Amino acid sequence: MRLLSMFLVSLLGFLNVEAQQLPTTIQLEEALSLAQKANQQIKIAQINQQIASANVKQTEALWLPQLNFSYTAMNTNNPLNAFGFKLQQANVTAADFNPALLNNPGATPNYLTQLNLQQPIINMDMLQMRKAAEQQVQISSLQTKRTEEAVKMQVTQLYLQLNFLYQALDVVKSALTTSQSIYQFTKNRFDQGLMQKSDLLNVEVQVKNTETRLNELYSNIAQTSDQLSLMMNKPQGVIYKTKTVSLDFANELVLIIPTDRADLKAMQTGLGVYDIAIKGSKMSWLPRLNAFANYQLNDRKALGFNAGSYFAGIQLSWDIMKGNQTKNKIASQTIEKAKLQEQLAARVNQEQTELQNTIRKIKDARYKYQQLETSITQADESLRILQNRYQQGLVSTNDILLAQTQLSQQKLQQAEAKLMEQAAINYHEFLTTVK
Structure with missing residues (x-):
């Protein structure tokens, strides 16, 4: 009775923690909307865009007295x-x-x-400087757009992670209930002198491990909720509860990185800025x-x-001669443009590799999920049979504990496979979005 009382007190402690911090249900669309309005990364990007616009106004000195x-x-x-x-x-x-x-x-x-x-x-060179400043506004606008897309991806990933944690919580709670049932049966048999002390201790260890895992999940839910609050620029300490969400491709699986993606387009615009700057340097000879x-x-x-x-x-x-200053400045700008061209090419290649890896993750996750579907059915049936035989004294305690652990692990692996698939789909959308 003493051990059973300890287990009940421990379980009540978990339930009490959960009751003290009642989860706030939030939908993915709501989280995304709040993040787009209040996220600090987006605000900083918007401020940078305002700075670029203000820099353009400074170039009005080109014609104003x-x-x-x-x-x-x-x-x-x-x-x-x-x-x-x-x-x-x-x-x-x-x-x-x-x-x-x-x-x-x-x-x-x-x-x-x-x-x-x-x-x-x-002042022809100053005219080119104004054109370059106007291009910087366009670059800042594209960078803001990419920041918004990145925030959307990050918020979605956190939401999927939180959704997985709640699925894992259900699995572990179910495992805890099963472990406690096995413990109660084993305790009764031990009191009757039909089982050894080691059998009871093995079941007790199983219950304790399951309780520890349950506590870790509550902590992970709280931590992920704080990260989600940070992305939405909301106060920390709120526990969020997710709604079931299922992501899939809007149209079809994209296999090639689009070159008109916001960040890549910003780099392409940057190449145009170098062209304007080089032209402006040449016009300084006029x-x-x-x-x-x-x-x-x-x-x-x-x-x-x-x-x-x-x-x-x-x-x-x-200025007829400036000690080769203009000539060397043009040479430097030309080299910097070549560097940016290489960076753009390297970025596209790297992103293409990321895309191929993401597609493989989607396929692997779907295959693993289907495989585990069959394994879970078999493990569930195996546990049911072993429980019946255990009650008849035909199998050992280790056998029943192993079967129960195997079933829980496979359910968690299936939930992880679903998370990996959904997270990969979300990342695929981030890699290929051009909206």
């Missing part, structure tokens, strides 16, 4: 500058031409109010045409705004 205002207080006894200050202040008199005064002007103040205007007209204007107010007193003057003009500038 730049206006600068300044107020400067100066003081000098330099003969040339002192006379220049007076000229700018429109304050020169005949006495200022006295050689003694020209050579030793003394401290001469000047308060300069200045407004500068610069207006770009033709002349630039820009307009400028300046308006000044000069006075010998602070906050004085008496003498006004302006100058304006158009400047044509041409």
